[in-house]
Amino acid sequence: MVAAAARARPFPLCTGIATVVRRRALTPRMARFTLQAPAFAELGVEQPGEILTLGWCDAGEELALPERGWRFPRGRPEQHWRNFTVRAHRPEAMEVDVDFFLHGDLGRAAAWAARAMPGETAGFAGPRLHWLPDLDAAWTLLAADETGLPALLAILETLPPGHRTIALAEIQDDDERQAVDCAADLDLRWLSRGGRPPGTTGVLADAVAALTPPPGPGQAWGGGEALAMRGVRDAVRAAGVRAARIDERPRVLEAPADARRRRVAGAAPQPSYPSTVRSSRSDAESGSSPNSSRPRRCRRRSQ
Ligand SMILES: Cc1cc2nc3c(=O)[nH]c(=O)nc-3n(C[C@H](O)[C@H](O)[C@H](O)COP(=O)(O)OP(=O)(O)OC[C@H]3O[C@@H](n4cnc5c(N)ncnc54)[C@H](O)[C@@H]3O)c2cc1C
Numbered sequence: 008m009v010a011a012a013a014r015a016r017p018f019p020l021c022t023g024i025a026t027v028v029r030r031r032a033l034t035p036r037m038a039r040f041t042l043q044a045p046a047f048a049e050l051g052v053e054q055p056g057e058i059l060t061l062g063w064c065d066a067g068e069e070l071a072l073p074e075r076g077w078r079f080p081r082g083r084p085e086q087h088w089r090n091f092t093v094r095a096h097r098p099e100a101m102e103v104d105v106d107f108f109l110h111g112d113l114g115r116a117a118a119w120a121a122r123a124m125p126g127e128t129a130g131f132a133g134p135r136l137h138w139l140p141d142l143d144a145a146w147t148l149l150a151a152d153e154t155g156l157p158a159l160l161a162i163l164e165t166l167p168p169g170h171r172t173i174a175l176a177e178i179q180d181d182d183e184r185q186a187v188d189c190a191a192d193l194d195l196r197w198l199s200r201g202g203r204p205p206g207t208t209g210v211l212a213d214a215v216a217a218l219t220p221p222p223g224p225g226q227a228w229g230g231g232e233a234l235a236m237r238g239v240r241d242a243v244r245a246a247g248v249r250a251a252r253i254d255e256r257p258r259v260l261e262a263p264a265d266a267r268r269r270r271v272a273g274a275a276p277q278p279s280y281p282s283t284v285r286s287s288r289s290d291a292e293s294g295s296s297p298n299s300s301r302p303r304r305c306r307r308r309s310q
Contacts, residue, residue, distance in 0.1 A: 016136065018077070018132075019077075022131065023072070027123055027128070036179060042103050042131070047096070048099075050134055056157070057137055058091070061129045063129055071084075071085075089116040091116075145221065147225065147226050148174075148227040148228070148243070149173070152177040155254065156178075160185065167190070167191065169191065174195045176195065177210055184197050198214055205235065212237075215246070236253055236254065
């Protein structure tokens with residue numbers, strides 16, 4: 008049985024402009040941004056790791072916020088929107104923590120995160136459910152690379168004491184390990200890519216394939232680079248585990264040479280992906296994919 012939060016919820020519940028009030032390094036490649044906005048007092052977050060979609064505009068533009076159903080005001084195209092995880096929410100302080108994986112300065116989000124300091128702003132729209140606990144599951148398997156790690160760690164913090172849990176966290180190298188707060192019966196494995204980029208190794212899928220699933224019904228959740236997560240999904244299916252959700256981020260590819268020359272210095276180039284592939288319960292299902300810069304038909308959606 009999946010928790011009652013599975014009921015339909017409009018998206019976005021809240022939109023606005025948030026201000027960075029704090030920034031701190033968690034690891035060499037992970038930075039925590041504390042964002043503040045009056046709407047965060049009643050953001051409507053119900054589950055760990057909910058998605059907040061953050062937006063930026065190019066220099067000289069004004070950011071257009073989406074309306075319900077991911078519609079934009081007439082004549083205002085969608086700008087640069089990317090999905091992030093609500094790592095922590097403090098309604099009383101009107102604050103949300105978002106952890107950014109600093110993967111360079113080619114992407115719009117990463118370029119902003121590389122430079123943004125307190126006082127900077129970003130648009131927001133959300134939240135959206137990402138993880139729903141299956142109350143019948145005897146055990147839980149979580150698998151993620153760095154872009155899924157904030158959700159994985161947030162989920163771990165809420166699992167019940169003693170609940171058998173295997174967490175596989177793929178990281179660039181051992182400097183990316185983070186402190187973990189978890190009351191569950193946790194088997195946490197940090198899987199280093201040995202300095203190689205995300206999506207170029209099979210470490211996560213291999214680790215899932217090598218597992219002997221614990222007895223009883225289990226649930227699996229994952230999030231990370233598309234190629235890596237496809238391997239994870241195959242291994243989870245082969246083990247006969249119910250996949251609560253396994254998200255694929257856009258494939259991490261080398262940007263074209265001309266995009267590299269135009270490295271971000273305020274306004275970001277938008278190198279395009281050959282495709283944006285998502286799982287069956289992903290953003291694509293609900294008619295919108297904020298991580299894609301392709302134009303799309305907007306429609307009202309719910310979770
Ligand atoms: C549900 C969901 C939750 C997410 N939560 C988080 C989160 O909490 N924290 C977080 O940091 N990200 C998270 N992401 C990923 C985030 O939405 C962006 O995809 C990511 O930040 C890259 O965006 P960008 O604008 O920097 O790069 P893009 O413009 O999307 O890509 C430009 C180029 O950057 C490079 N690139 C892109 N992504 C990566 C990567 N992961 N590693 C190395 N190089 C890369 C590639 O060369 C790519 O061609 C989440 C995604 C989803 C779908």
